[in-house]
Amino acid sequence: MTPETPSSPVAHLTVHTPLMPAILTWEIYLKDQGRSPHTIKAFMGDLNLLASFLPPDRTLGSITTQDLNHFLQWLEKGRGIPCSPKSLARRITSIKAFFRWLQRSGVLLNDPALRVIQQSVISPLPEVLTPEEVEAVLEVARNWRSRSKPDARPYTLVKLLLETAIKKSECLAITRNHIDPEGKEGPVLYVRYASPSNRYKERNLPLSEEWIEAYQEYLAQYQPADQIFPWSPRRLEYILEDLSEAAGLAKHLSFDMCRWTSALMDWKNGMEGDQIRQKLGVSKIQWREISMKLRQLAEQES
Template structure:
């Protein structure tokens, strides 16, 4: 209960009487609503009679402020625009029923005249379910017509990882570049060891700065993964580094005159670095950020790291873990 609506007790002092406003004075300007109240006010205007196009616009504005990536927001917007193409933009959201959505899914596959592969269909069903669930949660519609729709997960192959022997070959190849007689280069080994130990993504790697590296305890150096965008603060985490990595960092910093960004180059440049290491190691497939990330995850799981700890280490949401976790389990399991 707020102070405006609270009842006074016998022990409360009476509020002072309001002073009359001087003649001709302009009326007092009411205080601006807090952002959260403004957002709620915007959502409360949606109801069963709201045209689909207005509801979609409000939903996209809402998810743009969440942890979803800009790519996901853009994809959901594209998918919901296709729904408007089928159902008409001005149709009230309260008139869209489960049968309509079933017909929409069938139209995507058979009637639209545009190919819709399994992955696209799965994402569009996800967008539908998320949109109508949100409308139901904010009270715009009484029932969620998309709730009975079953998701159709896409069966994707297991990712490529390195065997223990291949890891040794990769480290040896990167070590050869470090001690090259004509042009010694510590960067390949620094990068490979960083990715094998931390399992960070390419984008996280490119965002690293020297200030993110904690060498205060030589026996337990650490790496902070930071995000400037507040929507991704939940992904921030502190990861262990190998003690010997600190000396490698010093060597690399001297060679490349590192002052701020850990890798002052493009992501494509580092991809070439990994590709060259993989070729020197004789790998059958190209060495990549993704391959080293999965190799790290599988090694940690085999070493006994719990699923929850590993999920946090990789910076994954619970939703994303539902897809990634089982794959890691299969890759980490002993042979049958």
């Protein structure tokens, strides 16, 4: 890997630089790369913990694999604050990403985090809707379209989530030009990202004619200027919760539940794994855990 150029943020770092200035430089680098504020905040919190554990005069070149392992042991057993397996795994990821960046940038010759053992944590299986619950929710939403004061918004929202498996953030980012009702191969939703670092998540997702019909009703009723769902995330979550309550479900319908339900329906319908992965907009590494969970969910329902 070619070291960073002299004009880059890392150019002033050496093996003799203390840890804290390097952490602050990494924060600048992450922002320049367009990483999400949530990711940066998590990385900084994890690295600040490491800085508080090590002596303040410890330089980058003097940090060893043993230092990092002692730090992780302290997090687990010596800090006095519970550290869940998931939090520990994330902190190991943060450490590895930071020292890998230093090594690849030419600041360090050797990466002390390379031999730190990564701990993978499999989170619990997500809650999904059964086919009967999906139909119950859609039936309620259809009925609301034909009430004395018709409302196509709930159906437009939940049907879109169940068809496309998009995330909450992606749903909130949809604008009118992201939907093409007359695509060459049928109606399509274009999922787009402003940040170059997220371009791999961009994709085109087919939409049903049934959804387009409800969407046209929705546009006539609400007339959104640009953003399709111009409400707060919490307001849209309330709409999903209202649907689940009206459908008599014991479950609390959510964006995440719709996403997993959509993926599971595709899995059970025989869609090829890589097609589901691309539809979800996830990496091949992320797909390993997701596919395992989909397989388990499908087995539970069989």
